[in-house]
Amino acid sequence: MAVIKMTDVSLAHRLARVNLDLQPGEVLGLIGPNGAGKTSLLHCFAGVESYTGEIRLLDAALSDYSGEQRARLMGLLPQRCQSAWSLSVGDIIRLGRLPWRDDCPEKVSQAARMTGVNQWLDHPVDQLSGGEQARVWLARVLAGEPRVLLADEPLASLDLYYQCHILTLLRDYAQGERSVMLSMHDLSMAARYCDRLCLLHQGEVFALGSPAEVLTRENLLAVYQVQVQLDLAATPPVVSVIG
């Protein structure tokens, strides 16, 4: 059974009749140009947008779950995170335990270790660099141990080491019943770490399938208007713009 299944979901001027599913143990990458609808789609899954159509989470409609039930099952890492107050790193990560009504110190420190921020637990989050803060916010989601982890461009402010580290972490997270859906712009990384890709274009699913099925010269030319050089059999896979 799919963990999430989206049927004919539309969102005014942003998404049109999207059909998509997420399977247990899967990492699904959302790709597509700026404005294609990746964030909008993640927000529909997370229940923060009013869509038409149906989204089912496990065996019930998403709308049948209470906010707390949904937050236990699904965690969203937004594209931009900021605290209105100068909270400590530990406080931010503990927010991930809110749906569980505890602050389980083991899970908080485990999430901090996984993302490499455990040395800053008592440090004000707004005194960290952009990439360091991004890892703190990811730790917040990990601390909640959601069955479905949704991440909107989690690599955007990370250096090369942490891009690989976090993608490996998310790859490992998607085991058993857990799944990950993330949006990203690095198509080589998407080919390397994702089981399936969903290529969005102007709010519609342009292609959905394995990286080899989705990352074709024709698809990328049609959607991104660029010629690319592809070698998906290489280690790591190569997707680079020509010229």
Ligand SMILES: Nc1ncnc2c1ncn2[C@@H]1O[C@H](COP(=O)(O)OP(=O)(O)OP(=O)(O)O)[C@@H](O)[C@H]1O
């Ligand atoms: N809150 C909003 N209300 C109305 N339209 C919006 C809103 N947020 C985004 N849009 C529009 O919806 C479309 C899809 O935006 P979305 O943020 O989902 O794209 P994206 O694929 O995530 O883009 P990017 O790669 O730039 O992050 C864009 O045309 C955008 O201008």
